[in-house]
Amino acid sequence: MATQQSDSLITTEVSSSQTERAGKPDETVLSSTDLDVFYGDEQALEDISIEIPEHKVTAIIGPSGCGKSTFLRCLNRMNDLIPACEVEGELRFHGTDVHADGVDPVALRRKIGMVFQKPNPFPKTIYENVAYGLRVQDKEVTDEIVEEALRAAALWDEVKNKLDESGLELSGGQQQRLCIARAIAPDPEVILMDEPASALDPVATSKIEDLIAALAEEYTVVIVTHNMQQAARISDKTAVFLTGGRLVEFDDTKTVFENPAHDRVEEYITGKFG
């Protein structure tokens, strides 16, 4: 499997189907070892070692400036786009070093999609928003694939009669689900989410949270959130980053929120520090 993944990152072919993924619920998809990230002279992450399990929702929480979004962006090499950013240490996707020679970051991002804090649909029709990711990858666009992605994003019933209307006409919550559909359409393995519900009202937030739980059936989800209760509700594993860009605790979400191992984590999640 690791060899297949390694090849696929170089050749950009998607080799594993969702069915195959569903059969391997406990494998590590992404792992980092002693990962350091610098923005110029500033160190944003220090010695991050973590194994992110397949078909689980992993939440990353921590105070502002602790490096959680930086870590998320490392996972699909989005930080490559920042000139001053320097990454040291090891980061592996299915065992393949994502910084190895020959690994195409664009191919990596096809495998590891991303949803951002603010819904950012393109000024195109709802249909074209979903189809866009397929077109830029020279993949075939079919009505079935678009419908499947919109269904997976729990948006189909709300938009099926207005697919040719602009994505910008949708509500904030619908726009975010449209962005999730756009991320799903190219059939990634991992979906990274950076505060996907922070700009939404409680009803829209609830829909996104339900959707995230459903997505974990087929995808691996890594979500950064400031909302600790959201992390507690939706994630299987929780990583707690604290000031200084350090990963202090990574465990089952139940353990982190009921009986954390570290005093600093206890103090942070109970609001005594942060």
Place this chain on the structure above:
Amino acid sequence: MAPTDYRDRLAWLNTEVVLLAELVVDRYEDALTAAATGDRWLAEAVVDGDSEINERYLELERQCTDLIALQQPVASDLRLITASFKIITDLERVGDLATNLAARTQAGQEGLHPAVGIESLGGDAAAMVEAAIEAYETADPEACRALAARDDDLDGACDRATRRIIRSLLAETDADRAAARTAASRGLLTVRDIERVGDHAVNIAARSLYMIDGDDALLY
């Protein structure tokens, strides 16, 4: 009146649980004294006092519910609230058992069956509740674990008291049998309730251990 600040409310809850426990143990000890001496006035005071325990229990339950709903506690805060939520239920039940004992004293024409050994047996059970709540208050995991072993001793003593009552019933002559059956029945119910007080003390210790260390070893 509960304070409004979150951390003050947690400290208040902790204190109020201890105060409720002190009230319940006082009432239970009064019920034991009333049963041992046949003091029906004291028994009546215990029965009448149960509504105060119930009201304080319901107020603490409301406070726990509000804290969970409004403050969304986690980690040690969550364990304090959920443990307290369960502990006050055990305390309220001990209050009910004190009321049962006092009500039997009120209704009884005769004194309590001597084979019960109520002051010793009931005193042990009351002391267990006190020890459990002290373990809760001082966050002492070893004291929590010690309660489980102590309950085995109480269960053994209750078992022996039960046998004594049954033996004395079998030894009664035919002429005394109806009165002896009533006294034995009352004695057996009292022993059973004392054993239950010990079980509630263990429950309190189990919840306290979970609260302190996240250790659920005593929860069964």
